[in-house]
Amino acid sequence: MEKLSSTFTASHGVMTAEVGVISGELELRTTCHEDGVLSLKITYVGAAEWYTLPGEEYRLHDLRDHEVVHRMLVRVLERG
Template structure:
């Protein structure tokens, strides 16, 4: 018997979201492993950290991107971090 999936809701802190399609291999998450297909990427500011989360497009559950958390010294950098994350993870052509 496996433990129930942990479902983490995004925080009400500042955030940016973009729909993405990852390339082969998908996006690794802490909670459920690899997710593939049409996803939504959320880059959020939690305290002094930037955190990346993904969900299946239009689903309710959000999953933490493995390795997707780091200190962010200046909150105004959230947009830049989100743009870079989208550039790295959105690979609709493979």
């Protein structure tokens, strides 16, 4: 299992499954499990509670793509 984490500013907000839209200084954590399942969590920088990004099960066909997918998600969420 590999975890990657990045901080970014979401001025237009990011939708979460639990609380709706959050914005500001956020941290994205992606976890890639051995079977390729990708977990997407987000929080306010420094906060203890993590939220999930909406959607169905995310899966990578090649575990080596985890870093690239993580960076793309950060850029897209940052863009708004």
